[in-house]
Amino acid sequence: xxxxxxxxxxxxxxxxxxxxxxxxxxxxxxxxxxxxxxxxxxxxxxxxxxxxxxxxxxxxxxxxxxxxxxxxxxxxxxxxxxxxxxxxxxxxxxxxxxxxxxxxxxxxxxxxxxxxxxxxxxxxxxxxxxxxxxxxxxxxxxxxxxxxxxxxxxxxxxxxxxxxxxxxxxxxxxxxxxxxxxxxxxxxxxxxxxxxxxxxxxxxxxxxxxxxxxxxxxxxxxxxxxxxxxxxxxxxxxxxxxxxxxxxxxxxxxxxxxxxxxxxxxxxxxxxxxxxxxxxxxxxxxxxxxxxxxxxxxxxxxxxxxxxxxxxxxxxxxxxxxxxxxxxxxxxxxxxxxxxxxxxxxxxxxxxxxxxxxxxxxxx
Amino acid sequence: xxxxxxxxxxxxxxxxxxxxxxxxxxxxxxxxxxxxxxxxxxxxxxxxxxxxxxxxxxxxxxxxxxxxxxxxxxxxxxxxxxxxxxxxxxxxxxxxxxxxxxxxxxxxxxxxxxxxxxxxxxxxxxxxxxxxxxxxxxxxxxxxxxxxxxxxxxxxxxxxxxxxxxxxxxxxxxxxxxxxxxxxxxxxxxxxxxxxxxxxxxxxxxxxxxxxxxxxxxxxxxxxxxxxxxxxxxxxxxxxxxxxxxxxxxxxxxxxxxxxxxxxxxxxxxxxxxxxxxxxxxxxxxxxxxxxxxxxxxxxxxxxxxxxxxxxxxxxxxxxxxxxxxxxxxxxxxxxxxxxxxxxxxxxxxxxxxxxxxxxxxxxxxx
Numbered sequence: 001x002x003x004x005x006x007x008x009x010x011x012x013x014x015x016x017x018x019x020x021x022x023x024x025x026x027x028x029x030x031x032x033x034x035x036x037x038x039x040x041x042x043x044x045x046x047x048x049x050x051x052x053x054x055x056x057x058x059x060x061x062x063x064x065x066x067x068x069x070x071x072x073x074x075x076x077x078x079x080x081x082x083x084x085x086x087x088x089x090x091x092x093x094x095x096x097x098x099x100x101x102x103x104x105x106x107x108x109x110x111x112x113x114x115x116x117x118x119x120x121x122x123x124x125x126x127x128x129x130x131x132x133x134x135x136x137x138x139x140x141x142x143x144x145x146x147x148x149x150x151x152x153x154x155x156x157x158x159x160x161x162x163x164x165x166x167x168x169x170x171x172x173x174x175x176x177x178x179x180x181x182x183x184x185x186x187x188x189x190x191x192x193x194x195x196x197x198x199x200x201x202x203x204x205x206x207x208x209x210x211x212x213x214x215x216x217x218x219x220x221x222x223x224x225x226x227x228x229x230x231x232x233x234x235x236x237x238x239x240x241x242x243x244x245x246x247x248x249x250x251x252x253x254x255x256x257x258x259x260x261x262x263x264x265x266x267x268x269x270x271x272x273x274x275x276x277x278x279x280x281x282x283x284x285x286x287x288x289x290x291x292x293x294x295x296x297x298x299x300x301x302x303x304x305x306x307x308x309x310x311x312x313x314x315x316x317x318x319x320x321x322x323x324x325x326x327x328x329x330x331x332x333x334x335x336x337x338x339x340x341x342x343x344x345x346x347x348x349x350x351x352x353x354x355x356x357x358x359x360x361x362x363x364x
Numbered sequence: 365x366x367x368x369x370x371x372x373x374x375x376x377x378x379x380x381x382x383x384x385x386x387x388x389x390x391x392x393x394x395x396x397x398x399x400x401x402x403x404x405x406x407x408x409x410x411x412x413x414x415x416x417x418x419x420x421x422x423x424x425x426x427x428x429x430x431x432x433x434x435x436x437x438x439x440x441x442x443x444x445x446x447x448x449x450x451x452x453x454x455x456x457x458x459x460x461x462x463x464x465x466x467x468x469x470x471x472x473x474x475x476x477x478x479x480x481x482x483x484x485x486x487x488x489x490x491x492x493x494x495x496x497x498x499x500x501x502x503x504x505x506x507x508x509x510x511x512x513x514x515x516x517x518x519x520x521x522x523x524x525x526x527x528x529x530x531x532x533x534x535x536x537x538x539x540x541x542x543x544x545x546x547x548x549x550x551x552x553x554x555x556x557x558x559x560x561x562x563x564x565x566x567x568x569x570x571x572x573x574x575x576x577x578x579x580x581x582x583x584x585x586x587x588x589x590x591x592x593x594x595x596x597x598x599x600x601x602x603x604x605x606x607x608x609x610x611x612x613x614x615x616x617x618x619x620x621x622x623x624x625x626x627x628x629x630x631x632x633x634x635x636x637x638x639x640x641x642x643x644x645x646x647x648x649x650x651x652x653x654x655x656x657x658x659x660x661x662x663x664x665x666x667x668x669x670x671x672x673x674x675x676x677x678x679x680x681x682x683x684x685x686x687x688x689x690x691x692x693x694x695x696x697x698x699x700x701x702x703x704x705x706x707x708x709x710x711x712x713x714x715x716x717x718x719x720x721x722x723x724x725x726x727x728x729x730x731x
Contacts, residue, residue: 135408161533163408164407165563165564166563166604167407169607191536197678198675198677279698301544301569302589302590303565303570304589310545
């Protein structure tokens with residue numbers, strides 16, 4: 001049982017909302033669509049749900065062509081950012097409504113409604129009406145209604161965006177566990193890299209309607225195919241520095257010179273983009289050949305457990321994510337160290353040409 | 365710019381409140397100092413929006429006083445209080461240019477034309493939208509619109525304070541960084557009182573010098589991000605700040621400290637001393653996932669625990685373990701590896717082991 005998008009495009013009034021997408025979603029899988037606003041996440045979900053018909057390509061479900069078939073004839077749940085409830089029904093009846101439509105026995109309805117309500121922490125509210133609830137509680141009610149029936153395809157369109165971050169953290173973990181036991185296809189759209197990492201499963205990076213990369217979440221995270229993928233899947237965004245490799249050294253913006261050691265020695269001469277995640281930059285060197293750079297503190301943001309330090313010089317700017325509290329005055333000089341074995345390297349066409357050895361994974 | 369004081373303030377949406385549950389804000393005293401960058405943080409329904417609306421004048425409190433620089437303003441409208449507000453969604457005039465949008469609050473206040481011009485230019489430069497000044501607002505991107513919305517708050521030189529109500533909700537994560545950084549720079553440059561309402565701890569702690577954490581209509585802690593992280597003075601703060609939150613374990617008094625199941629956790633002498641003088645049986649220990657240490661070998665002060673789950677979050681890992689009958693979370697770096705079901709040895713460094721009685725932190729100075 002799988003859902004396949006085959007060369008799917010959707011163009012409306014000359015604007016490409018989805019461009020030539022080829023993707024397969026398996027039953028029992030959790031799939032995250034990660035991209036910025038207007039990347040095509042919602043458009044793609046609407047095509048999967050049959051709410052829109054693609055201008056090109058086909059949708060196959062269990063091998064059967066379902067292009068343009070609507071939601072009602074297929075067992076689909078869709079959960080939106082802005083939730084909708086029936087104002088004249090209690091929370092209990094809101095959640096029960098799809099099961100009543102399916103003419104399920106009352107005892108089974110009761111069991112399922114209570115189970116779903118307890119998972120979403122709204123069990124004490126079952127007798128209330130939607131308008132007597134807070135925004136977050138209303139959203140959870142609508143979410144419960146979508147989850148209570150056993151849909152074969154469940155589409156989440158940024159469902160947690162309007163909720164408390166703490167509740168999001170809990171619901172994310174619940175969703176992950178819940179779908180591990182179900183045999184449906186779950187598709188979840190988000191703009192947040194950290195949410196994709198927390199949800200796990202498969203990650204598909206979307207940008208301006210195109211699929212940039214798709215695969216198991218850690219494969220995509222550890223080997224982004226190009227600079228765009230690296231930026232989309234990193235929060236704060238991966239730092240990118242322009243560099244030139246000669247036979248003997250690497251120069252960053254003709255300013256900072258370093259010997260070609262370790263894995264950098266394999267690079268052929270030319271211009272590259274060097275990428276490093278904010279969490280991999282340190283204030284003290286870990287190895288003799290760490291790249292040392294003299295910077296100035298632009299801003300130090302302390303989150304309590306971590307410090308996000310923005311540093312810059314006349315050539316480039318970077319963000320570092322440091323464990324613990326580091327108080328620095330704006331303008332203070334600081335030396336930062338970039339471990340060579342944590343550098344991603346992209347060629348002039350911004351394609352990944354080198355994956356850092358320390359974080360390429362798999363070596364368990 | 366003003367100091368904002370809330371004196372014996374309480375608010376109920378009910379006409380005849382009968383008990384504490386009828387109050388959206390329970391009686392509190394609070395001061396927002398002149399020129400501070402503050403955040404008001406809490407889950408939905410905690411009373412933070414009510415508090416913000418009371419400061420701005422959109423709601424009149426049912427009890428107590430709101431003082432600006434010592435003067436009672438309960439009866440004054442938001443306009444008369446000189447409060448600027450930035451909301452979740454940009455509030456701008458789509459048909460006007462960016463320049464006209466920024467100039468509008470000044471024109472309303474009859475500021476001379478040449479002063480308007482220099483001031484609008486100045487604000488546009490700070491927000492890096494000077495090249496957009498003559499664009500129609502409707503042609504801007506979401507983050508540019510929100511910048512203009514902030515600009516409309518900043519442009520008036522006579523404002524008492526700027527209140528932000530979840531201003532970055534509609535902004536993409538990649539741009540949130542930039543706007544937050546911008547806001548912080550603006551605060552440093554203009555030295556203006558800012559109160560920022562959010563349910564996002566990271567947003568609160570990166571923006572604010574001091575955070576008021578609200579829970580059940582009360583401010584349960586008012587402190588720096590570091591204080592909230594290192595010494596949460598209420599279990600709710602421990603749970604709410606941090607991702608995942610603090611490990612909180614119900615314990616009993618026993619020989620040598622406190623116990624859960626058959627595990628004995630020793631206390632500092634001053635902690636044991638204070639606990640002995642209290643009678644409550646609601647006792648918990650708290651330790652953050654970041655502060656639990658993992659070692660490969662066992663020793664006198666380590667606890668054996670079973671690895672239940674290792675969650676890879678890219679830059680770090682969250683390890684779920686079972687220690688006696690308790691599940692706990694431990695944060696480890698991205699290089700951590702352990703087989704599920706294997707044993708690891710944990711230790712709780714003394715300075716990070718918190719003791720809570722009736723949900724409040726037991727502090728050394730209480731002695």
